[in-house]
Amino acid sequence: MRSIAEMAISSTSRLFTTDNSLPNSSSSSQPVYMNYALISALIAFALAQSIKVFITCYKEHRWDPKRFLGSGGMPSSHSATVTALAVAVGLHDGIGSSTFATALILACVVMYDATGVRLQAGRQAEVLNQIVYELPAEHPLAESMPLHELLGHTPPQVIAGGLLGMMTSTIIYLISHSGNYT
Incomplete structure (x- = not known):
């Protein structure tokens, strides 16, 4: 029988090896640029920030490239990002997974903080x-x-960001998995 120290060393060494795949995980060994959840979150963020620039241009009749990186405004890029992440994790790992639970709680905290x-x-x-x-x-x-x-954001800005994140993640999921059903 192995000692607790041996099991701890074995578990720790697995964390630092080049193959970071977890048991029963089919896609954790993919490179980061193929990470569906990460790509969904980044695209949702970029879309939300781009929309802010165009809304500013439309409302104020001026081009403000600083809005690409600025906080506040419609839609909430924070909400879009964390919602896209949570939906992507839910679609990929299942809504019963602990990673989905973690992403969902993170999204709720971020959106609550934005409106509070x-x-x-x-x-x-x-x-x-x-x-x-x-x-x-x-x-x-x-x-x-x-x-x-x-x-911060008003509730409508947070809701719009959340909807944008859900749509972005779902569309990317459907596109990336469209070839798997033929």
Whole structure:
């Protein structure tokens, strides 16, 4: 019978070998560029950020490439990213898997935070910027840089991001698995 130390060493050495495949896992040895969940999340993020640029262009009649990387706005790229990840994991590993449970809880925490703490922090930044703007010119804080106000998301922005993430992940899944059913 093996000792606990031998089993721990054996398990640890398996983690650091070049073949990271898990038992009963058919695709964990694929390269990272073939990782369906990762690709889905990255594409959902890129789509959400691109949509923000076009919405800004449409609403404000100006091109703002900073929106490609900025936070806040419609749709929530954070929500799109984590929702795409959760859906991809659910489709790939099954909704009964612990990886899906982990991804789902992560998505819920991120979306709750976006509409809670981050949204309130953005509103506080708005108020603080207004206070600083109204300070007399000789006040030491009058020349301070304004705080970033677009931090969080409204519930419709989070819902739109979540829907975008679900659609992105599902479409990529259908495309990547379309040849498997013939």
